[in-house]
Each structure stands twice: as structure tokens, then as C-alpha cells.
Amino acid sequence: MIVGYARTSTLDQVAGIEAQERDLLAAGCEKVFREQVSSVDVRQRDQLTLALDFLREGDTLVVTKLDRLARSVAHMHEILQHITAKSAALKIVSMGIDTSTPTGKLMLNVLGGVAEFEREIMLERQREGIAKAKRDGKYKGRVPTAQRKAKEVKALMAEGVGASEIAKRVGISRASVYNILKL
Structure with a gap:
């Protein structure tokens, strides 16, 4: 069975979750788990847990993008181990990666590492920009x-x-x- 998982970080991202669901159905998903919750607190991702538990031998979990599934390379590996232990596979539509092949597994590890590196660089630049804005008296933060x-x-x-x-x-x-x- 082809199982989909869609996630957005906030309830306001209706178009984002709908686009993911559309892409997952186009990829042949027979069942789609969806949630609108931040990936920071992985304990709150009930639908991801249900999707992983739902997988059976020979199934494929499909996500549109890697960042919809995992927050870090370590978290990605943890999820992948869970999927592999069930003799299932992971497919990431935007990257054309399918872990049912050795090349797909290699590419996932390489690209996952690059994605984490890019995120760390982005966060570093963001911290530097905020520090500069604070020094210049321009940073007020966001209204809760x-x-x-x-x-x-x-x-x-x-x-x-x-x-x-x-x-x-x-x-x-x-x-x-x-x-x-x-x-």
C-alpha cells in the first residue's frame, strides 16, 4: 500500500496542506495521514506516529518534501529505521528519492546532510541579523x-x-x- 503523510507547521497553512494532499494523491497514495503541527516538538506528531504504525511489509510511506517528515538528519534516520524495520520504504516526491533502492538510500543520506547544513547556515545568518538589528535598536521581536x-x-x-x-x-x-x- 502507498501511504501518504502531509504536515504543515500551523493551522493557517491551509493551502500548503491541501497542496501536499493533492500531490500525495497524484503519487498514488491510497491513505493519507495529515496534521498541522510544528515539527520542533516531535512528541506532538500523532499522525506521523499513526502513519508509521500503519505501515506493513512492502508498503511505501510517501512525503512531498523531506522537511515535512524530519527536522534533522538524526530524526530522519530514526524514522527511516522504523520504516526499514517494517520492511517498508520511504519515497520523497520532490527529490525523486525512493529508499527501496540502494541508490535511493544513499541519496537520502547525502541530501539529508546537505539540507541540515543549509538550515544551520540559514539559522546562523538569522541570528546574526537579529543581533545586528538589536544593536541598532531596530529589533522589536514579533507580537505574540x-x-x-x-x-x-x-x-x-x-x-x-x-x-x-x-x-x-x-x-x-x-x-x-x-x-x-x-x-
Whole structure:
């Protein structure tokens, strides 16, 4: 069976998740697992866990891009070991990589290393830019996302809506709802 996995970092990225699903279906996926959660906290990626558990011998897990699956080379290897232990394969559409072949496995390792290197370089430049902006007094940081929705949260609370429901409707965490209400 060909199994797809789609992920975006935030709930706001509707077009991104829809595009991934479209590409996965075009790649022949019979079942697609999808989630909209940051890859930073891998413990929250329930759909990835379900997709990996769903795989059987001879199946292929398909993702559109490597960064939708793994955050680092180490994490990629951990996922790949799980897939390989089930005698399944991994296919990355954008890279044309299929780990059911020795060349595909080699290419995944090489390109995964390059991708991690590029990300580290980008983060280093970003840190340097932020440090320079701070020195120049130009860096203010971003307004917290939840705080932008404070009026909506307070209005819903005034209507008698509970914190959990407010969090769902507004797209923030329940803790953020309580933080807004403390202000």
C-alpha cells in the first residue's frame, strides 16, 4: 500500500496542506495521514506516529518534501529505521528519492546532510541579523500570535464560551486563552 503523510507547521497553512494532499494523491497514495503541527516538538506528531504504525511489509510511506517528515538528519534516520524495520520504504516526491533502492538510500543520506547544513547556515545568518538589528535598536521581536486575538478571546468569554472552545475557535492553546484573560 502507498501511504501518504502531509504536515504543515500551523493551522493557517491551509493551502500548503491541501497542496501536499493533492500531490500525495497524484503519487498514488491510497491513505493519507495529515496534521498541522510544528515539527520542533516531535512528541506532538500523532499522525506521523499513526502513519508509521500503519505501515506493513512492502508498503511505501510517501512525503512531498523531506522537511515535512524530519527536522534533522538524526530524526530522519530514526524514522527511516522504523520504516526499514517494517520492511517498508520511504519515497520523497520532490527529490525523486525512493529508499527501496540502494541508490535511493544513499541519496537520502547525502541530501539529508546537505539540507541540515543549509538550515544551520540559514539559522546562523538569522541570528546574526537579529543581533545586528538589536544593536541598532531596530529589533522589536514579533507580537505574540495569541495576543493578536485578545479581543476575540475576551468577546467569546463574555458570551459565556468556555476556554477550551475558545481555543479551538480562535486557533490558540487553552493556556494562551487563560494568559489573555489574566491581562
